[in-house]
Amino acid sequence: MPNINNMKVILRTFDLQLKHTFTISRVSYKTQPILIVELQSDGYSGYGETTSNTYYKNTVESMKSNLEKIIPFIESVANETPEEFWHKAHQLLGHDMFALCALDNAYNDWYARKKGKKLYELWGYSIDHNPKTDYTIGIDSIEKMVSKMTELPWPIYKIKLGTKEDIAIVTELRKHTDAIFRIDANCGWTVPETLTNAVALKKLGVEFLEQPLKANDWEGHKEVFKQSVLPIIADESCIIEEDVAKCHNHFHGVNIKLVKCGGLTPARRMIAQAKKLGMKTMVGCMTESTVGISAIAHLLPELDYVDMDGTLLxxxxxATGITLKNGIIQYSKENGTGVSLIA
Structure with a gap:
């Protein structure tokens, strides 16, 4: 491959508007600010996305500023593979993994397009047995949660909990669908609550529980891991690569978020490590546009579960890219991640 000359960096900010106010155990919001990174060179463009997040203290303004500071580095890269590029960028942006995610995903997209392949093809993955994505129901009144669910029939629902009516919510939702249920308490439960709720929720057709306890409650995680009648998947306890080993024997699987770990490149390493440890693999999303969701889609062949419903919310x-219908992901005809901006 010839040297990259004058890689151009374009940063765009947008506010995504949600169909419904989205509530989890610790926060509610109706608008999601995002940052899009575009890398242009040699007639190809690559796109990456990241989101602001109050829990992780990231704003669009801070991420944009951090990326602007390293534009001279980005413009000077030559012949790097995505892995080599990520390691160099990590040395400069390691304090801001969210910004690194957008940059890494854009570079992976650009690199694959230049190679004339979709990302999953470049990685040698087969898409014959991709998992279906769930659709998330945020916390609300029971009546409104039922309404949100019935307005979009779907084979798998992720239900946000962490209220005083959790079992009543799932009991009522179950009356309206035979779909698979997954529960995400977003650190909202105690150990006794988790163990008690797991018994009731298993009877209601729940597949697993995601992050029931606070992220750093490792003793609690271990107790729940040993005693729960349902599998437990880590989310807030599994942020970066080093966390996968910490989650072993504390969780049955890990939910990897590209924005939290720094992009597709480290996510692939985390998936491989989790598999080696015998853990279930999952990738989740924030409230993201098709730019971020299309990046996740290329990891599907390596996953047991996926939560990539951001565009449905x-x-x-x-942007255009992958499409979702009844849980099934259809890839774009374009190479790379398949994304094209429309805004």
Missing amino acids: ITNDI
Whole structure:
């Protein structure tokens, strides 16, 4: 491959509007600010996305500023593989994994397009047995949660909990569908609550529980891991690569978020490590546009579960790429991640 000359960096910010106010155990929001990174060189463009997040203290403004500081580095890269590029960028942006995610995903997209392949093809993955994505139901009144679920029939629902009516919510939702249920308490339960709720929720057709306890409650995680009648998947306890080993024997699987770990490149390493440890693999999303969701899609062949419904929750998508229908992911005809901006 010839040297990259004058890689151009374009940073764009958008506010995604949600169809419904989205509530989890610790926060509610109706608008999601995002940052899009575009890398242009040699007639190809690659796109990456990241989101602001109050829990992880990231704003669009801070991420944009951090990326602007390293533009001279980005413009000077030559012949790097995505792995080599990520390691160099990590040395400069390691304090801001969210910004690194957008940059890494954009570079992976650009690199695959230049190679004339879709990302999953470049990685040698077969898409014959991809898992289906769930669809998330945020916390609300029981009546509104039922309404959100019935307005979009889906084979798998992720239900956000962490209220005083958790079992009543799932009991009522179960009356309206035979779909698989997954529960995400977003650190909202105690050990006794988790163990008690797991028994009731298993009877209601729940597949697993995601992050029931606070992220750093490792003794609690271990107790729940040993005693729960349902599998437990880590989310807030599994942020970066080093966390996978920490989650072993504390969780049955890990939910990897590209924005938290720094992009597709480290996510692939985390998936491989989790598999080696005999853990279930999952990738999740934030409230993202088709840019971020399309990146996740290329990891599907390596996953047991996936939560990539971000585009279904918004009214003003800014890109085309993968499409979702009844849980099934259809890839774009374009190479790389398959993304094209429309905004």
